[in-house]
Amino acid sequence: MATVGLEASSQARPLWLLAELTYRCPLQCPYCSNPVEMAKYKNELSTDDWIRVMQQGRKMGATQLGFSGGEPLVRRDLEDLITEARRLGYYTNLITSGVGMDESRILAFKEAGLDHIQISFQASNEELNNYIGKSKSFQHKYEMARLVKKYEYPMVLNIVLHRKNIEQIRDILDMTVDLDADYVELASTQYYGWSRVNIDQLLPTKEQLKKAELVAREYQEKMKGKMKVIYVIPDYFENRPKKCMNGWGNIFLTIAPDGSALPCHAAGQLPGLEFPNVVDHDLEWIWDESPDFNKFRGTSWMKEPCKSCDEKHKDLGGCRCQAYMLTGDATNADPVCDKSEFHTKLHDDVERIGKLAGDEKFESKPLIFRNMKNSKNFTDKKTPETV
Amino acid sequence: MSIELKNETILEIVPTFRVQWEEVQNCYVVLYPEGMVKLSQSAGEIMKRIDGEKSVIDIIDDISNAFDGADVKEDVMKFLEVVYGNGWIRSK
Numbered sequence: 001m002a003t004v005g006l007e008a009s010s011q012a013r014p015l016w017l018l019a020e021l022t023y024r025c026p027l028q029c030p031y032c033s034n035p036v037e038m039a040k041y042k043n044e045l046s047t048d049d050w051i052r053v054m055q056q057g058r059k060m061g062a063t064q065l066g067f068s069g070g071e072p073l074v075r076r077d078l079e080d081l082i083t084e085a086r087r088l089g090y091y092t093n094l095i096t097s098g099v100g101m102d103e104s105r106i107l108a109f110k111e112a113g114l115d116h117i118q119i120s121f122q123a124s125n126e127e128l129n130n131y132i133g134k135s136k137s138f139q140h141k142y143e144m145a146r147l148v149k150k151y152e153y154p155m156v157l158n159i160v161l162h163r164k165n166i167e168q169i170r171d172i173l174d175m176t177v178d179l180d181a182d183y184v185e186l187a188s189t190q191y192y193g194w195s196r197v198n199i200d201q202l203l204p205t206k207e208q209l210k211k212a213e214l215v216a217r218e219y220q221e222k223m224k225g226k227m228k229v230i231y232v233i234p235d236y237f238e239n240r241p242k243k244c245m246n247g248w249g250n251i252f253l254t255i256a257p258d259g260s261a262l263p264c265h266a267a268g269q270l271p272g273l274e275f276p277n278v279v280d281h282d283l284e285w286i287w288d289e290s291p292d293f294n295k296f297r298g299t300s301w302m303k304e305p306c307k308s309c310d311e312k313h314k315d316l317g318g319c320r321c322q323a324y325m326l327t328g329d330a331t332n333a334d335p336v337c338d339k340s341e342f343h344t345k346l347h348d349d350v351e352r353i354g355k356l357a358g359d360e361k362f363e364s365k366p367l368i369f370r371n372m373k374n375s376k377n378f379t380d381k382k383t384p385e386t387v
Numbered sequence: 388m389s390i391e392l393k394n395e396t397i398l399e400i401v402p403t404f405r406v407q408w409e410e411v412q413n414c415y416v417v418l419y420p421e422g423m424v425k426l427s428q429s430a431g432e433i434m435k436r437i438d439g440e441k442s443v444i445d446i447i448d449d450i451s452n453a454f455d456g457a458d459v460k461e462d463v464m465k466f467l468e469v470v471y472g473n474g475w476i477r478s479k
Contacts, residue, residue: 013411015423061411063423091405091418115405116420154403154420182403183420225474 012297014253014287017057017090018066018265019050021078022257025071026099028134028369029122031160031195031202034070035268039375041258047077049279051084053255056283058088062253065090068265070257073100079108086113093118095158098144099137106147117148118156118185124171128164134369145179157181161212162189162202163357169212173219177227186216187232191325192266194370197378201367203353206237236350239343240311241318241334248296248320253287261286263293266321270330296320296330303331305339392443392467397479399439404475406434417475433466439479443467 023038045053054065065085072078073096085092094109098119109117121141122132129138148155157176161169169186176184188209189195189202204212216231223229235242245252245264254265260275261283262268268275276290287293295301299312306317317323318334326335326349327342335342356362368374400406405418406426415431417424426434432453436446447463470476 016421059411061409063409063416063418064421066421089407091423093421115418116403118420152402156420 012247012250012287013061014057014251014283015062016064016066016252017054017062018068018252018254019053019072019081020068020070020254020256020265021045021050021072021075021081022070024074025069025097025370026074026135027071027097027122027137028371029120029132029160029194030198030367030369031162031189031193032370033193033195033265034370035266036194036197036375036378037269039372039379041256041260043259044075044257045255045259045278047080049259050077050081053259053278053283054081054085054088054090057253058090060283060287063089063091064093066093066095068095071097071100073097073105079105079112082109082112082114086115091115096120097133097137098141099135101144101147103147106144106151110151110153114153116154116156118158119145119148120158120160121172121175122159123165124168124175128168132164134371142179145181149180154182155180156183156185158185158187160189161186161204162195163204163208163363164202166204166208166212169215173215173229177219177223181227183228183230184219185230185232186212188212188234190234190236191322193269194368196325197368200353200356201363201365203350203357204234205354205357206350208357209234209237235318235336236346238336239338241315241322241336243315244319244322244334247298247316249287249293250297253283261290261292263296264321269321270324272330301331305337306333309339392464392471392478394444395442397440397442398437398446398467398476399479400434400437401475401477406437408435429462430466433463434470434475437476 022044023034023041067078072094082092092115094114095118119141121129123129126138130136145155157179159172188204191199195202213231213233216229220229249263252264254262255278256262256268259277259279261278267273273292276286276292299316302312302317306312318336320330323332323334324330326346333340335346337343403419406415407418409416412425415426415434417426432450433446436449447460450459450463451457
């Protein structure tokens with residue numbers, strides 16, 4: 001019996017609905033997974049729009065609902081949305097930085113039926129945490145995490161690992177133990193969203209990742225039965241890609257703040273998508289019929305080397321966004337695969353970054369933070385740089 | 388994390404998990420942060436009876452009665468130990 005993850009059903013169904021309520025956020029993490037061109041998204045769905053989407057998703061069998069962003073706490077109708085989601089039978093997840101939360105709101109969420117709260121930390125010490133998020137949030141986050149446990153929510157703590165914090169992984173895990181987390185998600189920066197912009201300064205070295213993995217394993221063992229440590233190993237040192245999102249249009253359905261439906265929260269950057277909007281179409285049409293959700297579904301879209309590959313059903317060609325960002329063509333194999341002609345280029349790039357790592361002058365270069373001003377600067381730039 | 392489940396142990400679902408019937412999937416599921424496990428029919432029959440009131444033997448008898456007096460004790464015990472180990476249930 002599977003004990004982790006969301007099981008895939010034989011027929012593709014949107015079991016996981018991610019509601020990105022807003023791109024507004026009090027934090028400015030330079031590895032944010034929101035699109036770099038988020039400034040393009042002007043409108044936000046209304047409360048009624050979201051309720052309609054939730055109803056349609058539930059009818060199609062969705063069980064997990066994530067309230068995310070940006071910072072979902074910015075939305076003043078969050079309590080209403082949670083109430084309705086819970087009434088519909090969703091397992092409701094709030095994915096938050098904790099900024100904008102207080103005890104009365106935690107209590108209100110409880111009354112609304114919220115099932116779980118995930119809080120992000122940027123680091124285990126105040127100075128680095130506040131630097132990365134560009135916000136004096138560390139003490140507040142700590143307090144909120146304590147309250148989340150006080151009100152008996154299952155609590156996930158999420159920490160994105162990168163070169164500036166990965167060597168403190170032991171302190172980070174000690175912090176999560178101290179906060180009595182039920183789950184800890186440690187995911188390393190990869191070539192997506194804002195982290196792509198800052199990749200030279202964020203990408204951990206191979207040695208750092210290896211060391212971090214050992215520490216994560218140690219805590220997995222030590223905390224067995226009390227705290228589940230999920231350490232997501234980045235794939236760019238591997239020779240085969242991951243089955244990204246469990247397959248395009250297979251389980252995950254993301255709704256961006258303006259109502260655009262996407263098979264993955266990073267897919268907004270891919271060219272040639274039409275972004276069907278929940279204001280114009282119902283979810284069933286979007287999921288079953290829309291060109292976007294069928295574009296990379298299954299294996300028929302593939303070209304070589306994927307097309308004739310006997311492992312194509314295993315990884316489904318890997319990540320479309322990574323393929324696009326690193327090769328300029330989303331229909332290419334994920335360059336993590338050593339059958340890809342871009343594979344050596346990816347490894348060369350990782351090696352190039354590895355050589356920059358540790359150089360004091362380079363490491364002190366300012367990061368490009370995630371905010372609307374910086375986003376506007378990127379909005380016109382259409383062609384991504386290839387490695 | 389194996390334990391000796393006694394006949395009189397009263398069981399409840401750990402509050403961080405939720406068990407519910409899913410019409411579209413046509414099965415019971417266990418829900419937890421960002422995840423779901425679909426239950427087989429027999430697993431669903433057991434999990435839906437765990438309510439913080441019934442004891443292990445109550446659950447066994449109840450299922451046995453529902454299935455024409457079948458001898459289910461060993462299977463139920465085995466399943467309960469597994470899900471106890473998963474952290475889905477606890478003794479009350």
